[in-house]
Amino acid sequence: MNKKSCGVWCVHDSAKSCGIAIPSDLEGQVTSLFNKAALLSRQTSKWLQAAKTPKMERSQSQLMRLDRSIIEGLQDIVSLLEDQLKPLVQSELSLLVDILYRPELLFPPGTEARKRCESGGFIRRLIKHTEKLLEEKEEKLCVKVLRTLREMMAIDPDHAKILSRAGRTLYDVQNHLDREGASDLVVELVIKSIHSPSIYVEAVELGIALLGGGNPIIQKSMYTKLMGGDLSQSFFKVFYDKMRDSQQEIKSTVTVNTSDIAAKAHEDKEQGKETDKHSKKRGEDVGSITLGPGSALEDMLAEKLERHRDREEQNKLSAKVLVMQPILRFLQLLCENHNRNLQTLLRNQNNKTNYNLVSETLMFLDCICGSTTGGLGLLGLYINENNVALINQTLETLTEYCQGPCHDNQNCIATHESNGLDIITALILNDINPLGKTRMDLVLELKNNASKLLLAIMESRGDSENAERILYNMNPKPLVDVACRAFHQETMDDEDDGEDTSTEGDDGVSPKEVRMIVF
Template sequence: MLDLMAESREGVSENSPLRYHISLVELLAACAEGKNVYTEIKCTSLLPLEDVVKVVTHEDCITEVKTAYVNFVNHCYVDTEVEMKEIYTSNHIWNLFEDFTVDMARVCNKRESRLSDPVLEKYIVNVVLDTINAFFSSPFSENSTSLQTHHTIVIQLLQSCVRLLDCQWLQQQHKVQVDGCIRTLCMTAKSRSIVVPPELESYIKQMTTSSYNTLPRSNPQYKSASRSSRPISSSNPWDYKNIIDKLQDVINTLEDRLKPLVNAELSVLVDVLHQPELLFLEGTDVRRRCESGSFISKLIQHTKALMSSEEKLCIKVLKTLQEMLIRTLDFDEKGLSLRKVLLQNYLYQNRKNDLPELAAAGGEQERDWASVVAIQCRLDREGGTKLFTDLVMSSKNDKIFQESIQLAICLLEGGNTEIQNSFYKLMMGDNKSEKFFKVLHDRMKEAQTDIKATVSVNVGEMTHKANQKEPNNGPGDLLLLNQGESIAPIAGPPAQPAGEQREVEMEMGPAVTIMKPILRFLQLLCENHNLDLQGYKEAPNAYIATQGPMVHTVGDFWDMVWQEKSSIIVMVTRLKENDVKCEPYWPLPRYDIEKVTEEKMEEHQKDDEEETRRFSRFVIRLKDCQEKHGFTVTDMEVQLASECRLVRHYWFTSWPDHHIPECITSLLRLVEEVEVYRKSLESSFSSQPTSGLQAGLGPVIVHCSAGIGRTGCFIASSICCQQLRETAQVDILETVCRLRLDRGGMIQTVEQYQFLYATLAKYSCQLQQNQV
């Protein structure tokens, strides 16, 4: 950059790389000039303030570069619709102001003693003064504590502006701009009680007592007034901002008046597309085809074709399909009257008596979920679910993607299990699941990247200020966490108004805001109210995955065992690894006490009490204990009041946390033995006497420490081994996905997932050898 500026000391040529760089910076500034919040934040992430100041304040920086960079600062950091905190919390802007005073001093020298520099003069008059005026007239600068700290720079800027006003070369239209900047600095000095030199005191009094139209900074109209009061160059006599504001007011008024009528027309269009058969006479062939659903089917098929040729029309059709499912007839009396006329003209020409009832439907009323479900199922049968999945996987248009997700939400709203089944069969039948969910995964990654790119707050400065504050935070204060962590209030903040919430969503950008409907869709898709999608291979409630009991949860654990009538507990963790993983919740044999628990079990080493213990309201008696290759099998009797039950406990100890077992064979033996014992209980349950000691047929309880990693591996191995035995086929990905739908995080690491494949490969070889 320095070399390029040195080469361009006599002027920047049109074909030089520096001219291209300057044009790009000017383009960024032009993008942010339209008061687009998202664009402003995006531009600031591309060109940080620190880098801008570093270039502008360098002694070898040429005026052309200064003009582009300072203009960028003005539009992207200063003259913005939202507060860019870095400009008010850091010292960068004040370093820039110091450089302004140096350049202003250069142009204030007598022309006889210096060469004429029109580029520098234009930079001062058009860029520097506008930036100073915008900064000190901004309502965001009122809360800036750095202004008091840098009061000397404020005085220097005021002195430089006064000197500039006395320059002979300054044209009359430019003097108006200098005068406006002096007024702004005078008002700032007065409001902040900044002491000014005596020679400027009279000038300040003259400025503050003049007939200048000002508003207090607390006035909500101050910001717009301060901007509109900036002098207009003679070369551009039209106040375009004011014209645009007035035109926008006209547009808003027209929208408010015509929106109910437009909504009424659109509501009738939905009725026409929903019941096109009403357009034709009864008994005609066209009407019969419409009643059979052929019209809706063709509409849905055509919508996918519109994706590449007519994107806007595709979006309108998707919105219309949504309206069929979730009707929002919100319009006034004029809208109701228009809807009534249109319905009479198109759909109900011979049924005038029904019109008042139909028109009244425009008011708010309780949703008829029975009819909604019927429409959902009808659209699904005609290809609505398939349309949604195809658009999500194929469309490159963000708006089409968003409306497709909204259509899926409308199809699933209310807990429609038939739609859930349809989506599940569609994903598994054509093997689309991996491609479909990869699209959603990529969207989430894009949102994460976008969030990181739009961070506009100088975290270092905020952290420094936070360290200077008192440690006692008041209610609602925020905790500043590391990158990647969330920022949460210590105490509940007041509810955010809906308008502010919409503004926040707009600031986040489309890549982030699309996450809300995506997550809502996944929530509706995975809601566990669909009995058809519960359990594994038609074995509902086959397993319970849980955490290892701790001191305060042992009683709750046995309550669960008793309530679910479980007779099998599989434990795949040691009691203690680096720290305590699980509390001993059953009476350990004497030889196991010293082997596995050491000092933790000293309290249990009593003469004759190791084999019977009380846990909460349950009495547990040790009946038998067998050491097998890699695991221990313990039979125990659980007594509550006068009732006793048998429970078998399997303890697999050779499986470290977050890792894989030391031996695949031992795990397969455990899986096989648990399955054999479970089947023996089922076969003997019907012939078991009703009195005396008995075992329940509840789910198999599996736990490790957290109940997701090793627990998930064991349950997945058991399910997949059963699939191999019964069908000679296995779908590991489907099983893991289903497990994770029921309990998040099942199978924690890639190593555990790979081990699952290795386990099933070995089990498949064993099955083949047994068959031979």
């Protein structure tokens, strides 16, 4: 490369000395070639010099701080991009939804295309196309279409159940989509999306939107669809398998967490000793010392913060467990308004292979509350801010299974071989700590839902069998104690409200509600 550049430059100089005219573009290319060679030569010398210079050794704490600063910088960039791009994406989706409300306006009046759209042909074809997208492995596009259909039923918080943009009620939009095949689409996608978790979740979410408010027409459509052929067996098998997978995931995670308890306690003890050592060593100079960026105490605190973050990450639920939230909500809405046919179908499909989702839901509650790993006295160790919403949803779904009442589902829960009833009573009677020390509102909601479930199990029965089973595990005195504690909690909350007016709104469960249900 050097010889070539040198030769070209010599020819260039010779031509100039002989007075030979050189085109300007050719002269520019020659100059550029020589400049590149010179730049490369200078950079090469710098690289060689840098390679010979000994590398600066960094301590582990410095590397951790460097990594942390890089990650925080990337998070800031992502957050900034989300803030800037999210409104644009939302406006684009909003426009698309407006088009789907009135697709006939895209075409001139009197045309055949406009007439087809007015009769629902546009939405009908879109729904049929969505199923084909899954068959053709177009998962991303399929997910986008499902989200757009769900967005058509997004309620405006200022207009209750009126969809102001559509000029119709939520009930009307749900029924319109049902007539065009949306309910059938949910059933088909749930069955066919076994190997596509994202589409499965979106299909369940679309089902939740269609069933919102306990729409009986959607319930009837889904029931009719499931009773045709062997669809019910395939449909409920998917939910059954998801529940089993989530239970297995919880068991494996809980086993790891409980085995780490002793190790963490020992680790905290060692940290305490190390802190005392540093304190004694620096005790004489504590008034005048200033912690530098590389001090041992700061390094220790940084490592402790990292471990705390790691523990928070460990408490977060995995995708296999998180998927239970929409599943349980969907099953709850299927039974909404005491739909006896679907309450029975969830327990018994009268197929060759039967999938009892009532029992499976109870076993999931048993598993997520940790009773499969030991005694109920450790309940507080397994309930935290990350999973309390899922436990509440499980209790609400079980309650909906029973209400009406559905005596068969009541008996299924009350006589099940798992620790289901024990768990429910323990949620009412036991203190849920450490969660109760920081989020008493979540604990009260948990106790409220557990109490409602016990009432639903005993609701409108001509016998006292279920009540006796419940009382076998729980006598009246602990119940009175719980009611008294709820009363004292309400008194303390009233005093706190008097001192601090920045408390939360009325969305949470009050101690008074819990006390009334317990009584």
